[in-house]
Amino acid sequence: MRLAVVIAAIAALGALGAARPAPVEYSLAPVFEGDVLKAVAVEVRFVGEADGDTRVRLPNDWGGETELYRHLSPVAAEGGEATVESPGVLLIRHKRRARVTLRYQVGSGYPGDPPAGNPYRPVIRPAWFHLLGEAVFAEPEDRYQAPARFRWRDWPKDWTIASDLDHHGGRRLQVGDVLQSVSVGGPDFRIVTRPIDGGDVRLAMRGRWDFTPDRFADLVSSVLDAQRRFWGDKKGPYFVTLIPTDGALTQVSIGGTGRGDAFAMFATANATDSALRYVIAHEHIHTWVPRALGRMPKEDEAGSYWFSEGFTDFYTYRTLLRTGVWSLEDFAKYANESLSAYDASPVRAEPNSRILKDFWNDAQVGKLPYQRGMLLAFYWDAEVRTATNGAKDLDDVVFLMRRWREAARTGDEVGYVREAFAKAMKEVAGLDIAQDYARYVDAGEPVVLPADLFGTCARITAEARRTFERGWDPEATSRAGNVVASLKTDSPAYAAGLREGMKIVRREAGVVGDARVEYAVRVKEGDGERVIRFMPEGKDRFTMREIVIVPGLDETARKACAARIGGA
Numbered sequence: 165m166r167l168a169v170v171i172a173a174i175a176a177l178g179a180l181g182a183a184r185p186a187p188v189e190y191s192l193a194p195v196f197e198g199d200v201l202k203a204v205a206v207e208v209r210f211v212g213e214a215d216g217d218t219r220v221r222l223p224n225d226w227g228g229e230t231e232l233y234r235h236l237s238p239v240a241a242e243g244g245e246a247t248v249e250s251p252g253v254l255l256i257r258h259k260r261r262a263r264v265t266l267r268y269q270v271g272s273g274y275p276g277d278p279p280a281g282n283p284y285r286p287v288i289r290p291a292w293f294h295l296l297g298e299a300v301f302a303e304p305e306d307r308y309q310a311p312a313r314f315r316w317r318d319w320p321k322d323w324t325i326a327s328d329l330d331h332h333g334g335r336r337l338q339v340g341d342v343l344q345s346v347s348v349g350g351p352d353f354r355i356v357t358r359p360i361d362g363g364d365v366r367l368a369m370r371g372r373w374d375f376t377p378d379r380f381a382d383l384v385s386s387v388l389d390a391q392r393r394f395w396g397d398k399k400g401p402y403f404v405t406l407i408p409t410d411g412a413l414t415q416v417s418i419g420g421t422g423r424g425d426a427f428a429m430f431a432t433a434n435a436t437d438s439a440l441r442y443v444i445a446h447e448h449i450h451t452w453v454p455r456a457l458g459r460m461p462k463e464d465e466a467g468s469y470w471f472s473e474g475f476t477d478f479y480t481y482r483t484l485l486r487t488g489v490w491s492l493e494d495f496a497k498y499a500n501e502s503l504s505a506y507d508a509s510p511v512r513a514e515p516n517s518r519i520l521k522d523f524w525n526d527a528q529v530g531k532l533p534y535q536r537g538m539l540l541a542f543y544w545d546a547e548v549r550t551a552t553n554g555a556k557d558l559d560d561v562v563f564l565m566r567r568w569r570e571a572a573r574t575g576d577e578v579g580y581v582r583e584a585f586a587k588a589m590k591e592v593a594g595l596d597i598a599q600d601y602a603r604y605v606d607a608g609e610p611v612v613l614p615a616d617l618f619g620t621c622a623r624i625t626a627e628a629r630r631t632f633e634r635g636w637d638p639e640a641t642s643r644a645g646n647v648v649a650s651l652k653t654d655s656p657a658y659a660a661g662l663r664e665g666m667k668i669v670r671r672e673a674g675v676v677g678d679a680r681v682e683y684a685v686r687v688k689e690g691d692g693e694r695v696i697r698f699m700p701e702g703k704d705r706f707t708m709r710e711i712v713i714v715p716g717l718d719e720t721a722r723k724a725c726a727a728r729i730g731g732a
């Protein structure tokens with residue numbers, strides 16, 4: 165008995181000693197050849213394990229990218245002997261608790277400018293860089309939550325350098341923060357700071373855009389401020405980066421990744437500020453949806469995307485509208501894009517099992533949980549209002565989910581979003597949504613919205629339309645360098661003279677998805693060019709719904725309308 169007490173006391177002392185380990189110190193320096201940035205030099209200092217060897221994980225697989233260690237020079241170790249245990253893992257042998265310093269350089273992951281999409285590999289250009297922590301920094305094993313320090317070393321005075329590692333938000337920096345960071349620099353980066361609820365947002369961007377950094381900072385800060393006020397539980401500084409990516413000028417590409425206290429964004433130069441703002445608004449809502457509300461299933465996660473993506477879109481719309489970032493017309497425009505894409509979608513009535521199977525394989529299926537989930541959120545919002553005589557709405561339901569999530573003592577106690585949402589609907593409005601789940605989520609029955617969903621200030625109209633039929637396969641055609649591929653011979657485009665193998669120079673008229681607008685494509689023909697015009701009408705008809713803001717509302721009525729749709 166006595167022995168056990170002594171052992172317990174020693175264990176407690178050990179735990180105390182382990183609670184304040186020495187910080188892992190990181191630094192980042194430039195490697196120039198003349199004026200040209202060739203690489204960045206990384207230094208990682210830490211105290212080795214008591215048993216004399218410390219395993220270190222190098223950048224490897226992250227965000228769909230693999231073998232990120234390929235962009236690292238061999239790692240030099242001081243204070244220990246490094247051996248490669250496996251690709252991406254070093255074993256450092258050292259004296260017990262020895263001070264170890266690792267040094268290596270990181271080169272660019274791309275031969276030129278970063279490509280369109282999500283360039284997560286290190287970007288090192290002659291006069292600028294963009295680095296995500298996971299692609300650059302080594303992590304001594306099991307130190308993710310250990311304290312960390314970060315500093316910049318030897319950067320030229322005329323370079324602007326910025327990172328979310330510059331602010332710690334009043335909280336001690338941890339190794340995990342360093343890994344989940346974004347750092348940029350170059351003489352032509354512009355930095356703009358704006359106040360938001362509970363802190364400041366700092367924007368760092370470069371490149372030529374249709375908007376100024378000041379205008380972009382205004383848009384971004386208004387969104388972040390609105391969403392922080394809505395949820396009311398996030399404080400501290402925020403950081404946003406925007407860099408241009410290289411891409412075909414016929415397409416707009418916007419990518420990005422959330423960094424906890426930052427958002428790293430990539431876009432082709434033709435992206436508009438309103439499209440960028442929408443992406444930031446959606447991604448920032450993911451700060452809360454779904455993680456702050458409930459657990460996503462580990463397996464078959466896509467089966468709950470109707471919640472995690474659909475409710476994220478619903479709250480993106482709601483926060484943008486209720487805070488005046490969007491006008492009623494902006495809201496109707498975006499909501500109608502989603503509504504009409506859903507109504508016209510050939511997969512709109514597919515069951516949830518199809519989403520599980522094809523979310524990543526089929527672009528239309530990939531959009532379905534966003535569309536279906538958002539419509540369901542509107543539908544359930546109306547159900548809650550009706551059931552509670554207007555006293556409550558969907559906000560009360562998700563806020564209750566958040567309270568349950570916070571009250572859970574362990575991760576295991578956190579309910580799955582599907583079950584938690586059903587339970588909260590019952591609690592807030594007395595509604596049993598088991599039937600709704602079976603019909604609309606699982607079986608995929610198209611969601612019907614009542615015509616008076618938004619009261620009297622906005623109507624939902626329905627109209628019979630023709631399906632949109634371009635005639636050719638846009639993806640296969642784009643892959644073939646805009647040479648028409650997989651053209652249907654019974655399509656209006658074929659009847660108008662378009663043939664497989666013709667090269668499309670550009671589209672001169674038409675709206676993708678809208679069969680009512682004439683399409684015109686300029687194609688190469690011999691040494692010249694020719695424009696082919698046709699109505700992009702498919703054989704089928706469908707019912708298309710549209711949200712119409714009642715015209716002629718006065719200012720008071722418009723405010724009331726925005727408050728109702730926005731849930732204020």
Ligand SMILES: [Zn+2]
Nearest residue numbers: 446450473476
């Ligand atoms: Zn999302």
